Amino acid sequence: MSLxxxxxxxxxxxxxxxxISKLKKHLDKNRFDHCVRVEATARELAxxxxxxxxxxxxxGLVHDYAKQRDVAEFQGLIRRFQLDPxxxxxxxxxxxxxxxxxxxxxxxxxxxxxxxxxxxxxxxAAPVMSVYDKIVYMADYLEPNRSFSGVEMxxxxxxxxxxxxxxxQNQQTMTFLIERGQAIYPAALEAYNxxxxxx
Numbered sequence: 140m141s142l143x144x145x146x147x148x149x150x151x152x153x154x155x156x157x158x159i160s161k162l163k164k165h166l167d168k169n170r171f172d173h174c175v176r177v178e179a180t181a182r183e184l185a186x187x188x189x190x191x192x193x194x195x196x197x198x199g200l201v202h203d204y205a206k207q208r209d210v211a212e213f214q215g216l217i218r219r220f221q222l223d224p225x226x227x228x229x230x231x232x233x234x235x236x237x238x239x240x241x242x243x244x245x246x247x248x249x250x251x252x253x254x255x256x257x258x259x260x261x262x263x264a265a266p267v268m269s270v271y272d273k274i275v276y277m278a279d280y281l282e283p284n285r286s287f288s289g290v291e292m293x294x295x296x297x298x299x300x301x302x303x304x305x306x307x308q309n310q311q312t313m314t315f316l317i318e319r320g321q322a323i324y325p326a327a328l329e330a331y332n333x334x335x336x337x338x
Contacts, residue, residue: 152248180278190270198257198275205239236262266333
């Protein structure tokens with residue numbers, strides 16, 4: 140089975156080349172390059188976990204499509220689409236998954252719920268996650284340019300079990316936020332409580 144990107148037209152209104160051009164309009168080079176690495180990592184994780192590489196790859200490619208919109212646009216879209224008003228207390232780090240879910244539909248013509256949910260949950264996770272949600276969540280965390288403390292442990296756990304990797308990342312993220320005294324978006328805490336092993 141090939142790990143090379145293939146025909147995304149079956150899930151999107153445009154070809155990969157057109158999607159790439161749209162990403163480049165909205166993302167700086169570093170963020171765009173990150174998206175391409177997440178695409179490749181998502182395809183690798185899909186191959187290792189019996190999932191569709193095309194779905195995983197496309198979700199990985201577009202996961203940060205909304206990341207660099209300006210604050211006013213984010214806030215306007217949250218209000219326009221009547222998203223959780225609690226979101227307005229947070230930042231684009233949380234917003235871009237929820238707003239990205241909407242923008243990849245409107246601007247990229249992607250309507251497959253597996254891809255949309257993977258975009259939506261790639262930052263905060265969810266109490267119940269599909270294999271594609273998990274793949275993009277981990278691909279974003281593990282792509283080759285990631286070099287934070289603990290990334291090799293995360294890679295090893297994910298290689299052993301995608302579910303183990305998801306739990307590890309979720310726990311590490313919560314620890315990071317708590318140690319820095321940062322507020323945790325309620326849906327992220329709900330995901331943590333659902334995912335963490337029960338004693």
